[in-house]
Amino acid sequence: MPDPLKPSTATVHPLQRVWQRVTAWQPEQHPLWARLLVAFALTLLAAWMRIALAPAESGGRFITLSLAAALSALYGGFLAGMFSTVVGMVVINFFLIKPYFSLVFENPAEAFWLNLWHLITQLVVVGSIALMQRQNRNLHRATELIQRGKQQLEDTFEQGATGMAHSYINGGWIRVNQTYCDIIGYTKAEVLQMHFRDFTHPDDLDLDLSQFHRALNDEISHYSFEKRYIHKRGHVVWAFLTISLVRKESGEADYVIAVVQDITALKHTEQALRTSERLLGQAHELAGLASWQADVASTRFVTLAGSHRVLGLPSAEFTGEQLLALTHPDDKERAAALWALALQGKATYQLEYRLLFGGEERWFSVRAEFERDASGRAVRALGVTRDITERKHNEMQIQQLNASLEQRIQSRTEALKAAYDELESYSYAVAHDLRSPLRIINGFAQALQEDHPILAGESLPHLQRIMAASKKMGELIDALLTLSQFSRGELQRKPVNLSAIATRLLDEFAGADPQRKVRRQIEPGLHVMADPTLVEALMQNLLHNAWKYTAQKEDAFIRVYAESVQGQRRFIVSDNGAGFDMARAAKLFQPFQRLHMPHEFSGIGIGLATSLRIVQRHGGELQARAAPGQGATFSFTLNTRLLT
Structure with a gap:
């Protein structure tokens, strides 16, 4: 590719082009040995031509050698030209000066002056050629520099x-x-x-x-x-x-x-920056914040975007001494110590402290991050400060209210506990004291039936109703005592094997009712930390219900297992028995409420209420789901540590 800095040679005359090459020739671009070799060859060629063209006596011995020296100087520079001169003199003195073919001179004086004159002449010619070449090279370089500078200026302008x-x-x-x-x-x-x-x-x-x-x-x-x-x-x-x-x-x-x-992009950036500053100021005002920066070396704090006005600060700049002087005496040591640790990178500078303005105490929340140099030394801090005086006052009021509320709750709790204990004692005493009259009523009814057969015959239905009612009332009293028993006392948490309890209870039910065929599936290894007596009663109630409500199923099936629901362990008792309508499930865990008629299934409706109290005493929950004719599933948690 042609050099764009060089002038075009398309219209230059061939001779002018040759002359440009000759004048621009740079001998130093070729190695010295090559230049000397060319000079030696040119000199030998010129000497041969001189010997071949004219006899020795014809004169003009150095004519062709001068041409060889000039050509050698043009090609190889000053050293090559002088080398050609010396070689030519040796050849001519050997071949063309008597006695021939020796370097002995017949007339030494003539030979001396002849060679000296030729040497001086060639020194002038070769030196002139070398000087001309040097000036041409300098001129060529200057021309190139001018052209390059001109092109660079052109490129600077255009590109x-x-x-x-x-x-x-x-x-x-x-x-x-x-x-x-x-x-x-x-x-x-x-x-x-x-x-x-x-x-x-x-x-x-x-x-x-x-x-x-x-x-x-x-x-x-x-x-x-x-x-x-x-x-x-x-x-x-x-x-x-x-x-x-x-x-x-x-x-x-x-x-x-x-x-x-x-600068359109710069203008847009400036506009965006002004908009951002305006929005930042609005955000500061809405949020009640002041952003700031601090030079660590001079400990000079400067608020940004005029945000000091948001907090009502007296000025936009503070020194560290001024801020420390405004700090509440009780907070000075803590604030200074945290600042020193944060500068060392050993703590996060985040604290709540008080400042005093004209005797008024105001609370502030402050957080700062630090810019550090290559050695890790903090050089600048960037932070945000917020006035939290109102929040602090509210917190103090809340604390006072909480303290008052805690006292009221404690007194109310003590009163409720006393009332609850009194109610439990009363219900236990009432239930216990009712058992004696019932035994008397039932005993006298049986005595009337045995001692007066005739009276019994006439009044037998009335006596049977009296005995049945007293028996029913006795069962209700027992249920009340049971419910009261499971609602009191302290939990004794011990390892409990639910799988073993379920297996034993179902074996007992099967032994008492051998004519029934009930399939069972009990997951092994169901261990928990719970009260053994209460868990025994819980499993008794749930499994007894499952056994009872599958009585009318030929393919009765009872399953006991556990599953994880939302990361919580739930224990499940399910059956494929009569089930119930979930629309009536609100009555399921209420005492003495039943979802089936007495002639369908026996019971007084206290078992699930008792189960719910047992589960709640363990801090768990009891849930049920069912459908008529499709069985029921009861799941519960005990909120106790599982055993593996």
Whole structure:
């Protein structure tokens, strides 16, 4: 690829091209041994031609050798030319000076002056050639530097990242670069046909012209300002314009240099920054925050975006001493110690402390992060401060209310506990004391039936109703005692094997009712820490219900297992018995409430209520789901540590 800095040789005459090559020849580009070898060959060729063309007595012995020395100097430089001269002198003295073929001279004086004159002549010729070559090389380098500088200036103008233009004083264009055209969106041909007024924003035109007239009047040599252009597509382009006026030697204005830098993105960034600052100020005001920065070396704190006004601080800048002086005496040591630890990177600077403004105590919450240098030393702190005085006052009021509320709750709890204990004692005493009259009523009814057969025969139905009612009431009293028993006392948590309890209970039910065939499935290894007596009663009630309500199923099935629900262990007793309607499930765990008629299934409705109290005493919950004719499933948690 041709060098763009060199002039084109397409129209140069061949002889001129040869001369340019000769004058631009640089012997130093070739190794010395090659230059000396060429000089030696040229010298031998010239000596042979001299010997071959004329006899020794014809004179002019060094003519051809001078040509060889000159050519050697042109090709190889000064050293090669002088080397050719010396070699030529040796050859000529050997072949053409008597006695021939020896270096002995018949007339030494003549030979001396002849050789000396030839040596001086060749020294001048070879030196002149070498000097000419050096000057030509310097000239060639200077020409190349000028051409390269010119091309670089051209490239700087045409390919620069900023727009550049040269124009006449009247506004006509001399030249514009592509970047200038790209900024305003026109092609170079379109711009050259326009005036700068055509794409200057009307609001900026007067300022531009007034400054230009000042430069013409020699008041200023150049000027710069931010200017708006109208893009070809219609939108505004912001640019930073610099105008320089070039004058002739006479002082008359010659032409104008315009440099245009597109700052539209910068303007948008500035606008976004102003918007962000405004929004930040609003956010500070809405959130009651003040952001700040601090120089660690000088311990000078400066609030940002005027946020000190949000907190009502007296000024935007504080020294560390001033802040410490405003700090509440009880908080000074704690704040200073935390700041020192945070500077060392040993703690996070986050605390709540009090400042005193005009005797008024105000609470602040502050948090800061630190910028550190390469060695890890803190150089700057960035933080946020918030006024939490109102929150602190509310907290204090809440604490006072909580203390008062705790006292009230404690007194109410003690009163409720006393009432509950009294009620439990009363219900236990009532239930216990009712058993004796019932035994008397039942005993006298049986005595009447046995001692007076005739009376019994006439009043047998009445006696049977009396005995049945007393028996029913006895069962209810027993149920009340049982329910009261399971609601009192302290839990004794011990390892309990639910699988073993379920297996034993179902074996007992099967032994008492051998004619029934009930399939069972009990998951092994169901261990918990719970009260053994209460868990025994819980499993007794749930499994007894399952056994009872599957009595009418030929393929009765009872299953005991556990599963994990939302990370919690639940124990489950399910059957495929009569089930119940979930719409009536609200009555399921209420005492003496039943979902089946007495003639369908026996019972008094106390078992599930007792089970619920047992589960609740363990801090768990008891749930049920069922459908009529499709069985029931009871699941419970005991909120105790499982055993593995």
